[in-house]
Amino acid sequence: MLRFDHVTYRYPFQSRPAVNDISFSVRPGELVLCTGPSGCGKSTLIRLANGLCPKYYRGALEGKVTLGGDSTAALSLPDIARRMGTLFQDPEQQFFALNVEDDLAFALEWRGMAPEDIRAGIMRKAGKLGITHILDSAIHELSEGQKQKVGLTSLLLQDPPALVLDEPTANLDPESTRDLADMLLKLKESGLAILVVDHRLYWLDGVADRVMVMRGGRVAEEGDFSLLRDAALRETCGLRADRVSDPRTTLPPAAFPAAPVLEAKNLRFGWKESSLLYDGASFGLDSGVVALIGDNGTGKTTLARLLSGLNKPLDGAFFADGRELSPRELAAKTGVVLQNADYQLHMKSVRAEIECCLALAGRGREETARLLGMFALEELAERHPQSLSGGEKQRLVIACAFAKHPGVLILDEPTSGLDGLNMRRIADALEDVAAQGVCALVITHDLELMERACSSALRLPFPAARDTGSPAGLPRPVP
Template sequence: MIELKNLSFTYENSNEAKGQLRSIDLHVKKGEFVILSGRSGCGKTTLTRILNGLCPGFYPGKTAGGYFLNGEDALQMPVHRLGTMVGSVFQNPRSQFFATNTTDEIVLGMENIPLDRTVMQVRLKAVCKQMDIEHLIERKIFPLSSGEKQLVAIASIYAMAPNVIVLDEPSANLDSEATVRLGALLYRLKLEGHTIILSEHRFHYVRDSFDRLVFMEEGTISAVYDREAALSLTAKQMLSMGLRPFAPPPFRVGGAYLQNQHNVLQVSAISCMLDNKQILEAVSFAAQSGKILAIAGPNGAGKSTLCRIITGLYRAMGVVSFDGEILKRKRRTQKSFFVQQDSDYQLYAPTVLDEFSLGRKSTVKLRETALSQLRKMGLESFTQRHPASLSGGQKQRLLLALAAASGRKLLVFDEPTSGLDGFNMHLTVNLLKQLAGEGRCILLITHDIELIAEAADSVLYIEGGKLRYHRNVLREMRGDDENS
C-alpha cells in the first residue's frame, strides 16, 4: 500500500535540523492503522506532508529516496490525483477550509472528485449522523469553536472516502466525548479497509484500534512497536521517550468548591448573546490566588467566550471583580493576560525575543526575564527566529513564556497543551504550578484530561452556556511503573 524507501526531505532555505526527514524506511499494509509518535519537531508533521503531497508540492524542499502508493511513484503523481487517494486532516482546521459554510465545506471534496449530487447528499447525511454533528449543518464556520471546526474538517475528509487517511493531531481541539467518537470513527474506518496514518501525542482514544506505533527522533524512525509491545511500555518509559502514556493519571472530582478568603477573582451573573443566541447564562464562580482552575465542558459550551469576557475582550452582562475591585473592560485587560488557542493570532514581532518587548519599554531587566522564561520552556536557542517559523508546540510554549513574563496576576490559557508532547506537557505543568506558587490566579480552558489530572486544583464545568458544577480535583495514587 504505502512504501517509503530511504526517504529524506529538507525544507528549502532552512538550516534547522528539526522537521527534516532522514533515511525513512516504512511499509504500511492496506487497512493498517499506524501511529506516528515522537517529541515535537521530530519530523512527524513533515512525514504526513510527504504522504499527502504538501511536501514538496506546497512546502518547497529537496526530496531524496522513494514514496510509492499502490506501486505507483507518488512523488511523481499530480497533487490533485494524490489528493483523491490520500485524505488529510490538519492540526489546525482553519488552514484547510475553503468555504464559509459548514455544509459547503463538507461537500467540497466530493465535488472535486467529482461525485454525483445525489450521492453527495446521501453521504453528507450519513457522515453527519455517524459523527453526531447534524447540529453543525448549514452553520457559518468562523463563529464555531475550535473543536467544532475540527469535527467539520474530519467530516469533509470522511465524506470523500479516500483509501488512505492521514491525520495530524486531530484530537487536539476536541472535548472528551468528541474524542471518544473520533476513536470509534477511526476504528470503523479501519474495519472498512481504510489505511490510517495518525500523527498524535494523545493515544488513549485509539489504544484499542491501532496496529503499530512508529517512534521518531530527529527526523528518522528510531523504533517500531506492534500494538502489544507498545501497550507494554510503562508510563515512566514513555515519559523518557517524550511521549504521553496510553492512559492519563487517574483522578476524580469531589466535593463542591467552597468560597474562602483566598478568592481573588469573583465572577457574578455573566450572560452573553451572540447572533441572537444565548452563549452564557448567569454564570457565577470564584477563583483563588495560588491555585489552578480548569474550565472544562463540551465543544461550543461557551468556555472561551467566558474567559474573553473575564479578560475584557468581549462585552457582556454581569460583574467581574479582582482583588476586591469591580473591573470595567479596559481595567480587566490591564489586570489579565489571555493566551489564545490559536497562537498565530497573538504573535506579531520579527523575532521570538522581540515578542517580550511589544508594547513595553525594552530594558536589561526585561531581556533577562525573557531569556529566563525561554530557558524554562526550552526555547533559549530560538531567540532570533521568526515566531511564524516555530512549530505549533513551540508557539504554545512561547506564549506561556510571554504570559509568565507579563507580571499580570490573572493568567488565562486556552488549551495550553494542544500540540504538546509528553515532555513539553510536563514542562508546561511545572511552569503553571510555579506561576500559581507565585500567588497568581490561573485559569485553564482545556479538554486535556492529563493536564487536569496533573495540574488543576478544581474544575469548573460548563455545558450549554450554564455552570453545571465547580468541584475540587481529587488525585489517586499510581505506581511509577504502571501504565494504565
C-alpha cells in the same frame, strides 16, 4: 496502500534532512501510529505522504513514496487527495468554503456528484459525527474541536481508501476522542489504511496495530502498542503517557472563595440572543490551577473572551477586591493565551517579544532570562518568532502572558500539539505561577495536563441558577 521506501527529504536551504532513510508501509485494514518528540520529522512525514513535500514545499527527495502502488511523484495533488484524505492539525488548512455545509459539499460537487446524493451523504455523516446542528454555521464561528470534526467529516464524505490524520485529537474533548477511536476501528475493519501522527497516545490503545517512534528524523523504535508501556522509552523520547485516568470527574469544583481573585456575577451572554451560552452564571476564581472543562462548543473560549474584556456580557459584571471592574481594568487584570499563536507574535526576535510584553506590563527586562529559561527558549532567543515551530511558538506566547504577571492567567488549550516533555514543562510553569497567588484558568481537554497540574475545575455548561439554588451550581460564599 501507503509505502515509504528509504525516504530522505531535505527542505530548501536546509543543510540537514528533516527525515532520513525512512521505510515503512501502511496496509489496507491497518492503523499505524507515528509519535515522537517535537521536531522529530512527523509533520514532514505527513507532507511526504500527501505529496506536499516536495510538490509544494520543494526541497530534495530521495527514495520513493508510493500510494496504491503508484509513486506520489507521478500523481497530482488532487489525485493523491482522492486516494488518501489528510486531516491537518489545524483543520482551517483544509476549508475552502465559508460555511460548514458548503465546505462538506465542495469536494463532492467538484467531483460531479448529484446534489441529492451529496445531501444524503452529508446528513448521514454529519449525524454520525454529531455536527448536524452546526451545518448552517460559518466556519469562523466554530470552536477548534468543531472544526476538527468538520474536517474529518469532509474527509469521510470523500470516501478515500487511506487516511492520514495529524494530531486529530488535539482539540477534541475526551468523549469525542473515544468516538473517534471507535470510528477508526470501524474504518480499519472496512479496509482503510490509516496513518495517525499524534502526541496523545492513550486513545489508540487497542486501535493501533503498529507504533513508530521517531527521533531526529529517523524511526527510533517500532513495534506494537506495548512498546509505549516502556517508561524509559517515553522519558527518553519525551513521549506522553500510554494510559491516563479521567480527572474531570474527580477534580473538585472550583470553590466560591471568600476573597476571590476575580468574581463574576449573573453573567448572561450568547452570540445569538436565541441561544444563550450563560444565563445568570456566577462564579469566583481563587489562586491555583483551575481547569475550565466542557464539551466542544459549550463556550469555554467565549468565557475567556468575556473574562479578558474582549467581549462584554449582555448582563452581569466582574468584581475584584469587592469592586466592579471596568472593561479596561478587567483587561489589565487578566492575561490570555489564545489558541492561534501566529497572531500573537510581532517582534523580530524571541527575546524582543518577551521584553516588549514586560515593557507593556511596566516591568523590567531583568525577568527576560528567567522566562526564557522557564520555557526552554534560551537557544531560540535570537530567532524570529514566526520562524519557530508550532510548539515553540506556543511556549513563547505563554511566556509573554506570564510576563504580564496578571491576577488571572487564561490559557486556551496550551498543550495541544505539545509532546510529553513540553506538556510537563507547561504544567510545572502553571504550578509555579499559581504558587505566586495567580489563578491559572486552563481551557483544556488534555487529561494528562489536568491530572498533573489542575487542582479544581470550573465546568461548562453552567447549570441554570434556578436548578441548584446557587449561582452556576457553585457553593455560595459564607456571609
